[in-house]
Amino acid sequence: MNKVQKLLVSAALLALTLSGGNVFAEDTIKIGAFFDLSGPAAFIGTPTKLVADMVVDKINKEGGVNGKEIELVIGDTEGDPAKAVNIAKKFIYKDKVAAIIGPTRTGTGMAVKKIIHGGKIPAFMTVGGDPVIMGGEKLGPFDWVFKSPQRSSVAVKRLYMYLKEKGLNKIALLTASDGFGKDGSRWLTKLAPEYGLTIVAQEAFGPRDTDMTAQLTNAKNANPSALVVWTIGPAGSIVSKNKAQLGIDLPLFQCHGLPDPKYIELAGKASEGDRMPATKLMVVDALPDSDPQKPVIQEFVRLYTDKYHFDKQFPINTHSGYAWDAIMIVANAMKKAGTDADALRAAIETTKGYVGVSGVYNLTPEDHNGLDVDSMVIVQVKDGKFVMAQ
Incomplete structure (x- = not known):
């Protein structure tokens, strides 16, 4: 190896070291994504992570965000609030992410709420409970926290x-x-x-x-x-x-957290006739063609089942679209406002008319979810499948 080659190798190694292992770090936008990849809620967290990968792949292939690719920094909370707190701190202070997606459950979401507010990084959670986007003395401010599942x-x-x-x-x-x-x-x-x-x-x-x-x-x-x-x-x-x-x-x-083939599998024949509120994802074929969500959901299903084949291990359930909507809204806001934290937070907060898998989102400073009752349907178990309830 001659001197020039040695210099080139040294320079490449130095760049790799400075970038933390990614020589393209300056050309990517880091988003922290933490879910229950192990523990009792892994059956929700793991497919949520796969959907996060899927939507980021789609965004990057379509040109990324203003020419920059999104890079997910993944964390496993294990369903443990203390571990979620440590991961959130790592995302904010070490990884320097532009935004955070997740976590999976309400308890871990509440555990990191204060950390996110202190770090002033927008977080789009995929949790079911309302307290993460409720304020007051007891629950604390929610300026920096949003969530994609229905309240x-x-x-x-x-x-x-x-x-x-x-x-x-x-x-x-x-x-x-x-x-x-x-x-x-x-x-x-x-x-x-x-x-x-x-x-x-x-x-x-x-x-x-x-x-x-x-x-x-x-x-x-x-x-x-x-x-x-x-x-x-x-x-x-x-x-x-x-x-x-x-x-x-x-x-x-x-x-609304139970429309899932797993529910039917575990309950067996006892589940026949059981009803519950769900996202339209569960009954997309029954939606009228006039529903603006229908083509969006159909595209999601095509990618999930036909391209990535995630359904082989994790059949589609009501949780499946939450990471898709969260990341899409954040990416759309970045395209408008860039990655400056204050500008990004404001852009997310003023999202209007985003047609997602889980509903049509219209966020406001008072409502950091943006979905109403028209985003949900009532489904029931019939012959071992979910159908629109009568």
């Missing part, structure tokens, strides 16, 4: 609209004792009077409990016209199976 309050409103329409006005609530379940319980209780509904029983269970027969028995004894369950993960399927085992002949409604 729990919106899902409750959509469900209550349906219950009122069907004349199911006496309900028993069974809610998980975690952050997501408590958030749902709060909205279910608060909004019931607005829809003329009476809550005749309220029962709680642990998100990892394996038997809810006691809670179901208490709920049945209150003589409700319907059961409403608020949880994510296997617990929802357990409630459905326990209901069937007890011979309880009452309609069962789950929350």
